Amino acid sequence: MAHPLEPRVASYIAAKLPDASDVVVDSLERISGGASRETYRFRLTYREGGQDHARKLILRRDPPASLIDTERRVEFEAYRAFHGSSVPVPKMLWLEEADAALDHPFFIAEELSGFQAAPAMLFAGGYDAVLPKVAERKWTILGEIARADPVALGLDKWLETPAADGCWRRELDHWEHILDTDEAEPQPITRAAIRWLRANPPPPAQKICVVHGDYRTGNFLYDPTGEVRGVLDWEMAHLGDPLEDLGWGFNPVWQFGRGLAGGLARQDQAIATWERASGLVADPAALHWWMLFNCVKGQGIWVGSARTFIDGGNRDPIMVYSAWWLLNAQERAMLKVMGKL
Amino acid sequence: MTPQVPSVLIELAGLMLRSAEPGVPDGERANALRLSAGLLGMAAERWDSAADNLVRENRALAALLDDTAAEDDLRVSVLGAENARLRARLIEAQIAAEQAGDAARLDAIWAELVASTERRKISMAPV
Numbered sequence: 001m002a003h004p005l006e007p008r009v010a011s012y013i014a015a016k017l018p019d020a021s022d023v024v025v026d027s028l029e030r031i032s033g034g035a036s037r038e039t040y041r042f043r044l045t046y047r048e049g050g051q052d053h054a055r056k057l058i059l060r061r062d063p064p065a066s067l068i069d070t071e072r073r074v075e076f077e078a079y080r081a082f083h084g085s086s087v088p089v090p091k092m093l094w095l096e097e098a099d100a101a102l103d104h105p106f107f108i109a110e111e112l113s114g115f116q117a118a119p120a121m122l123f124a125g126g127y128d129a130v131l132p133k134v135a136e137r138k139w140t141i142l143g144e145i146a147r148a149d150p151v152a153l154g155l156d157k158w159l160e161t162p163a164a165d166g167c168w169r170r171e172l173d174h175w176e177h178i179l180d181t182d183e184a185e186p187q188p189i190t191r192a193a194i195r196w197l198r199a200n201p202p203p204p205a206q207k208i209c210v211v212h213g214d215y216r217t218g219n220f221l222y223d224p225t226g227e228v229r230g231v232l233d234w235e236m237a238h239l240g241d242p243l244e245d246l247g248w249g250f251n252p253v254w255q256f257g258r259g260l261a262g263g264l265a266r267q268d269q270a271i272a273t274w275e276r277a278s279g280l281v282a283d284p285a286a287l288h289w290w291m292l293f294n295c296v297k298g299q300g301i302w303v304g305s306a307r308t309f310i311d312g313g314n315r316d317p318i319m320v321y322s323a324w325w326l327l328n329a330q331e332r333a334m335l336k337v338m339g340k341l
Numbered sequence: 342m343t344p345q346v347p348s349v350l351i352e353l354a355g356l357m358l359r360s361a362e363p364g365v366p367d368g369e370r371a372n373a374l375r376l377s378a379g380l381l382g383m384a385a386e387r388w389d390s391a392a393d394n395l396v397r398e399n400r401a402l403a404a405l406l407d408d409t410a411a412e413d414d415l416r417v418s419v420l421g422a423e424n425a426r427l428r429a430r431l432i433e434a435q436i437a438a439e440q441a442g443d444a445a446r447l448d449a450i451w452a453e454l455v456a457s458t459e460r461r462k463i464s465m466a467p468v
Contacts, residue, residue: 001364029366184343185421186428189454192435252468309344309352317356317376320349324342324383328461332468335458340451 003028005040005102009059012101013044013108016094020046020053028059037235038063041111056113058090061106064314072097072105074158078210078237079109081153086144088112088221088230112230115221119256122222123263130226135265136273137228138220142249143277145231146209146242155210159239165204167241172197172293175300182300182307189331190299193292193338202289205241206280213237215245216254217262242280246271247290251298252333253326288337295334302326342391345418346384353377379465386463394460395420401453402427406434 010025017023028042040059045052062072076095083089091110099105116122122134150156162170176194179187213236221230248254249262249270256263261270271282306323308314335341359365360373392415399410399420408430411423431450438446 003366029368030372031368185425186432188428188432188435188450189458191432192454195436195439255467257467306343310348315352317349317352317380320344320352320380321376323344324349324380324463325465326467327343328458328463329466329468331458332462332466335455336468341455341458 002026003040005059006042008102009042009108010044012096013094014046017046017048020048022047037061041113056111057093058109058111059102059106060109061102062104063316064104072107074237075235076107077155077158078212078234081155081210082145082148082231085148087141087148088228089234090230090232112221115223115229117218117221117232119218119263122217123256123258127222127224127226130224131264133226134222134228135262135270137226138217138262138264139249139270139273140277141220141228141231142212142215142245143274143280145212145215146245146274146278146280148210150208150210150239153210155239159210159237161208161239163204164206164208164241167205167208167244168197168202168289168293171240171244172296175293175297178300178304179296182304184303184306184310187299187303187331189334190296193296193334196338197289197293197296200289202241202243202286203283205243207242208239209242209245211238211240211242211244213245214248216249216251217256217264218254241290242278243282243287243290244294246274246282247287248294248297250287250291251294251330252336253298253329292334292337295330295337298326298330299334302330342384342387345421346388346391349380350384353380383463383465391417392420395424398457398460399423399427401456402431405449405453406430 006025006028009028010023013025014020014023023044023046025042025044028040031039031041037060040061042057042059044055044057047053060075073095076092079089080092083091090112093108093110095107096102097105121127122131127134150159150161172194179190212231212234214233215231219231219233220228221232223229250267254262261267264270271287275282302323305319306327309319309323332341356373356377360370395417396410396412396415399412402408402424403410406427408427410427412420431453435447435450438450
């Protein structure tokens with residue numbers, strides 16, 4: 001039975017390809033995860049210039065309500081800015097910000113097919129021999145994101161440029177506001193962490209960089225040789241302090257119980273790789289601030305996920321999974337970063 | 342657990358019924374089953390100890406705050422509401438202790454926060 005979205009997606013794409021005929025969308029199915037966007041893969045076939053074409057594509061559509069409220073265009077432009085660079089990303093095709101075509105905003109991109117993203121598979125044993133390479137590539141690419149010039153990429157047109165000494169306050173204000181709005185129960189550990197962060201601010205950012213915002217194991221595609229083939233999930237991209245991205249990846253919840261940064265490498269090894277690639281320095285005290293901040297940010301996301309389910313904005317059980325799996329774990333992570341556990 | 346278990350089980354029941362319909366793509370059906378299995382496993386792990394943990398924690402918080410923990414209704418949702426009341430008071434107490442520089446009081450509060458975090462840990466937690 002055809003998915004009900006197939007003819008609607010085909011109709012949309014046909015309008016975008018005026019010289020094409022026989023435009024068909026099939027094999028459309030939702031990919032697991034995707035709590036902030038509904039993600040589908042599908043096959044597009046059409047005839048153009050006397051030739052038949054077949055393409056594997058991805059549809060990323062807003063859900064009714066999300067655990068992360070972000071602008072579609074930000075994600076789309078971030079992908080587009082890095083396409084063709086040393087930071088591997090899929091090619092963006094069309095962005096639709098109106099609701100008419102598919103009920104909610106969406107974009108369509110080329111699928112990077114044949115690769116894996118799941119941490120569970122990466123750590124199941126079959127990839128053990130290439131984990132050092134995955135680690136080296138992961139933090140090299142993050143360094144290259146930090147080294148990139150946001151103005152040269154054209155991203156300053158879409159993303160606000162903060163002052164170097166204002167990055168931390170803007171981010172902390174943002175996530176504290178989300179906690180204020182969304183928490184379903186008091187969060188004593190998180191509130192204590194916020195008070196410490198405000199009392200002990202980090203130094204100004206050494207430069208204003210593109211911050212991916214969710215750069216962690218699980219948000220990139222890897223192949224059997226350990227090469228990273230695509231960096232995904234740019235919906236929280238913004239301009240800011242490059243240590244924010246480094247600190248998010250060092251959030252203990254992303255160790256996946258393996259006691260290594262991102263489940264992949266010792267933290268000092270990851271930092272050395274990132275410093276080589278970025279040409280920047282990870283000051284230990286500043287990085288510690290950003291690690292604790294990222295524990296607060298994580299809790300803001302998990303609390304927001306629970307709130308979205310509780311309020312009925314999105315009753316998809318995926319909204320519960322992150323809350324049940326990570327609310328307590330994030331508190332444990334916070335206690336560890338604060339030296340309390 | 343937040344969101345509360347009964348509301349989640351109702352949604353899972355609906356998801357399972359939808360997944361049993363003919364024509365659901367194999368990948369979507371598999372995803373729904375994996376998600377349901379994970380959530381049911383977490384709910385099962387916490388179910389038996391939920392009320393006991395809340396009672397213990399509420400008593401510990403009440404003792405720390407010179408308060409009394411209400412226990413006339415032992416439904417998990419009611420105990421959870423009482424827990425939220427006491428944890429909100431704990432935040433106020435912690436701020437007061439920080440401002441007063443009361444190290445002993447802060448140590449006692451942190452010890453309870455660590456203990457409550459340990460009580461809530463699930464076996465599949467990544468930390």
